[in-house]
Amino acid sequence: MTVAIPIQRLSSQDANFKPKLLASLSLPMADDAAIDAAVVNILKQVQSEGDIAILNFTKQFDRLNVNSVAELEISKKDLEQAYLQLSPEQKSALDIAAQRVRTYHEQQRKEAGCHSWEYTEKDGTRLGQKVTPLDRVGIYVPGGKAAYPSSVLMNAIPAKVAGVQEVIMVVPTPDGARNSLVLAAAWIAGVDRVFTIGGAQAVAALAYGTKTIPSVDKIVGPGNAYVAAAKRRVFGTVGIDMIAGPSEILILCDGTIDPDWIAMDLFSQAEHDELAQSILLCPDATFIEKVQASINKLLPEMPRKQVIETSLKNRALLIQVKDMNEACDIANAIAAEHLEICAANPRQWAEKIRHAGAIFMGNYTSESLGDYCAGPNHVLPTARTARFSSPLGVYDFIKRSSMIEVSEAGAQTLGQVASTLAHGEGLQAHARAAEMRLKK
Amino acid sequence: MTVAIPIQRLSSQDANFKPKLLASLSLPMADDAAIDAAVVNILKQVQSEGDIAILNFTKQFDRLNVNSVAELEISKKDLEQAYLQLSPEQKSALDIAAQRVRTYHEQQRKEAGCHSWEYTEKDGTRLGQKVTPLDRVGIYVPGGKAAYPSSVLMNAIPAKVAGVQEVIMVVPTPDGARNSLVLAAAWIAGVDRVFTIGGAQAVAALAYGTKTIPSVDKIVGPGNAYVAAAKRRVFGTVGIDMIAGPSEILILCDGTIDPDWIAMDLFSQAEHDELAQSILLCPDATFIEKVQASINKLLPEMPRKQVIETSLKNRALLIQVKDMNEACDIANAIAAEHLEICAANPRQWAEKIRHAGAIFMGNYTSESLGDYCAGPNHVLPTARTARFSSPLGVYDFIKRSSMIEVSEAGAQTLGQVASTLAHGEGLQAHARAAEMRLKK
Known part of the structure; x- marks a missing residue:
């Protein structure tokens, strides 16, 4: 059975193409005052009543009736049991994924400047930076339908590779329903404590x-609107990762690939939720028709066809471009979370890309490989924030302290400069502090 | 004339020392609903009316009566003129400071992982990250009494070292009063455009x-409560730096330094504003008395004595500790913006510090040298956020894209793993996208 899925078509030659495109990208900000007010109340109660508030809210929202927060902790033994009880196939898949994610992030730790450094000037003054892992990190893992073991790996492993001593995971278990894959992933990733x-x-x-429950220094991980609002509110008291929007894929394709593959890659984004966005940029009008035909043909086979269809109808775009060079320009304007380049020589186009969360190059690099096991992190900047932010990484779990040791000789030359500038800013104590170190 | 400045004393042996200390650190959150509402209105008007709203607000708040926003731009020629008209002493001081800040941040670019990297696996799969500077950055520079040319250098130079093509500075000039040192600093730092x-x-x-006025990808720089509220509100549309709280200094001192130097270093923090905080940790009770005497003696000489006195009375702490080891533990709990270690062998204590924005080692390294010209950035994490965040740096003006190129052979092994995990998460399109790339 073939159905016709109407998907919006654009051409880069359309009048007002650029504003039309940008308008299709943006979603109204989820800025719900009622959610925010409820969250402020919850934060206040937990801050003042601690464990008692946690017990009450967990009874109210998750229907868990326990006498102490200690009963809400899952022991390491239980995590290990969850892992040992997986099927051999699932165990092996999780092991391989975890190992590849670990290897990639260990390389990242070496390459992405997660080490201390220092240099010495001629007069003996020493300058540099000291890198320290965060002491303790919290990972939020959603319960219910969006419970993803892969997210546990992607959030916890970079923290552990960075050297974070204690990783605390929280995961709601409404009515006591535990997801054994999520617990197994926590075991493999080396999570230290888990609270339901x-x-x-x-x-x-x-x-x-x-x-x-110990306080942490940073909270990462996805969650619903209440979790997102709470993270925004506690930002400053602790660090947070980015607040993620709906997931997006942008595919640049020169038409030299099986159109079924492109259709399925578009589906794999659309199946996340109705607001997810899938976009194809292609210079070949005939190929775009073929992708549309593949979509029509393949959709009825998909178990999540209703989510996919809604997402494609409301948010997908099939865009005809002049050529691949123009496709790269448009891709930079979109700054997509996931960018697939399905083309004969993908690197020539990847070089032109300035803004994307992750770039998947070549016909064999389906985005779903990156979601699970290629190694790079699947927590990526959404909603055009790839213009200024990066995938989650080891660098999110370290921080830097400037190291400054001015020699006595250095204090003589620097003291003159600081004194002049401080007087210029009207900060005389700054000037005097420098002048006191000058030899008389 | 000597006055007695009452400063709060604590001892690490006091009952409830730790909670008392932490309570003295925290300030009530400046969470003003009226300011936020005013800011939301201003943001909306600028978003819908653009230049016209800018002209109206600038007339209303800064009393500048012009016909077009173009008239609010300061030309590069005017920036250069401001620089050329400085006194030789000021010109030289700004030049030296800028050069030292540039040299330090160039070293940081090399050491702090601001480069692309990639590795190839046995089956030809290539994984890595591509580093790209932000396209365009905005720098907010306050007008009036807190107009600091040093801040222009500290915000603009790391952006330029990172490779940012266009740096746009905004600085209010109420009643048309321009600060020539600020404009000269913009010229030296290579700021591309300035709007008043x-x-x-x-x-x-x-x-x-x-x-x-072109839109930017990230906005950095200090500002008043309205500016801070606006930055919070536009976060997500653009990147922002941290919202800074009042400045703080923590001095660890073993008593082997002139107490006048310590008093002046405490003053140089206190003179910023009444909410600034200055803390001394010292194992030597006699030395603490000497510092108190130096404070009483030196304060009357200071032009900003009223600000200093208010800050010291309300927020300063002189804390006696058991020994320098304990001082380091307490310093980690405080996680200060500026940490001075005035001691015989400062490095032995610096090694024990996990949390601080900047560590100033040795008796000659007054914090004021770091503020102006040592080289490291003076934009530092305040209010205990050094637990999870870093000084402003070149790394704040670049971002990363994951690079993933899976070979045909790689797609065979990874495809199996991804398929298993995707089915486990109920995401069948993800599984199918991987399975389609498997050889039949």
Whole structure:
């Protein structure tokens, strides 16, 4: 059975193409005052009542009736059991994925400047930076339908590679339903402690600490609108990662690939949720027709066809471009989370890309390989934020301190300069502090 | 004339020392609903009316009556003129400071992982990250009393070292009063364009763009409560740096230094504003008394004595500790913006410090040298955020894209793993996209 899925078509030659394109990218900001007010109340209660508030909210929202927060902790033994009880196939797949993610992030630690450095000037003055891992990190893992073991690996492993001593995971288990793949992933990733709490109350517990749940220095991981609002509110008390928007894929294709593959790659983005966005840029009108035919043919076979269809109808774009050079320009304007380059020599086009969360090169690099096991992180900047932000990485779990040791000789020359500039800014104590170190 | 400045004393042996200390550190969050509402209105008007809104707000708040936003731009020629008209002493001081800040950040670019990297696996799969500078950055520079040319250098130079093509500076000039040192610093730092606008309207112009003012990808730089609220609101549309709290200094001292130097270093923090915080940790009770005496003696000489006195009375702490080891533990709990270690062998204590924005080692390294010309950045994490964040640096003006090129052979092994994991998460299109690349 073939159906016709109407997908919006654009051409780069259309009048007003650029504003039309940018308008199709943006979603109204989810800025819900009711959610924010509820979250403020939850944060306040957890801050003032600690464990008692956690017990009450967990009873109210997840229907878990326990007498102490300690009962909400999952022991390491239980995590290990979850892992040991996986099927051999699942165990092997999780092991391989974890090992590849670890290898990639270990390389990243070496290459991405996660080490201390220092240099010495002629007069003996020494300058540099000291790199230190964060002490303790919290990972939020959603419960229910969006419970992804792969996200546990992608959030916890970079923290451990960075040298974070203690990784605390929170995951809601409504009605006590535990996801054994998620717990197994926590075991493999080396998560130190797991609490079955969720929502804004879990974010509050991690940010402020309670008697039982230790406070952390940074909270990462995806969550619903309440979790996102809570993370925004505690930012400053703790660090947070980016607040993610709906997932997006942009495919640049020169038409030299099986159109079924392109259709399935578009589906794999669309199946995440109705707001996910899938876009194809291609110079070949005939190939675009073939992709549309593949979409029509393949959709009825997909178990998540309703989500996919809604996403494609409302948010997908099939865009005809002049040539691959123009496709690269448009890709830079879109700054997509996932960018697939399906073309004969993908590197020639990748070189022209300035803005993308991840670039998947060549016909064999389906985005789904990157989601699970290629190695790079699948937590990526959405909603055009790839213009200024990066994939989650080891660098998100370290921080730097400037190291400054001015020699006595150095203080003589620098002291004159600082004194002049401080007087220029009207900060005389700054000037005097420098002048006191000058030899009389 | 000697006055007695009452400064709070603590001892690490006091009952409830730790909670008392932490309570003295925190300030009530400046979370002003009226300011936020005013800012939301300004952002909306600039977003919808562009240049016209900028002209209206600049007339209203800065009393500048011009007919076009173009008239609010300061030409490069005018920046150069401001530089050429400096006194030889000021010119030389700014030149030296800029050169030292540039040299340090060039070294940082090399050491702190601001380069692309890639590795190839046995089956030909290539993985890595591509580093790209941001396209365009906005720098907010306050007008009036807190107009600091040193801040222009510290914000603009790392952006330029990172390779940012266009740096746009905004600086309010109420009643048309221009600060020639600020403009000269913009010239030296290589700022590309300067607009004399300020407040939330300037943040909005940079975030959304107007006909005359180009939109940027990230906004950095300090500002008042309106500017801070506006930066929080536009975060996501553009990147922002941290929202800075009042400045702080923590001095670890073993008592082997002139107490006048310590007093002046405490003053140089306190003179910033009444909320600034200065703390001394010292194992030697007699030395603490000497510092108190130096404070009493030196304060009357200071032009900014009223600000200093208010800051010291309300927020300073003189803390007696058991020994320098304990001082390091307490320093880690405080996680200060500026940490001075005035001790015989400062490096032995610096090694124990995990959390600090900048560490100033040795008696000759006054914090004020770091503020102006040592080279490291003076934009540092405040309010205990050094637990999870870093000084402003070249790494804030680049971002990374993951690079993934899976070979045909790689797609065979990775495809199996991805398929298993995707089915485990109920994402069948992800699985199919991987399976399609498997050889039949």
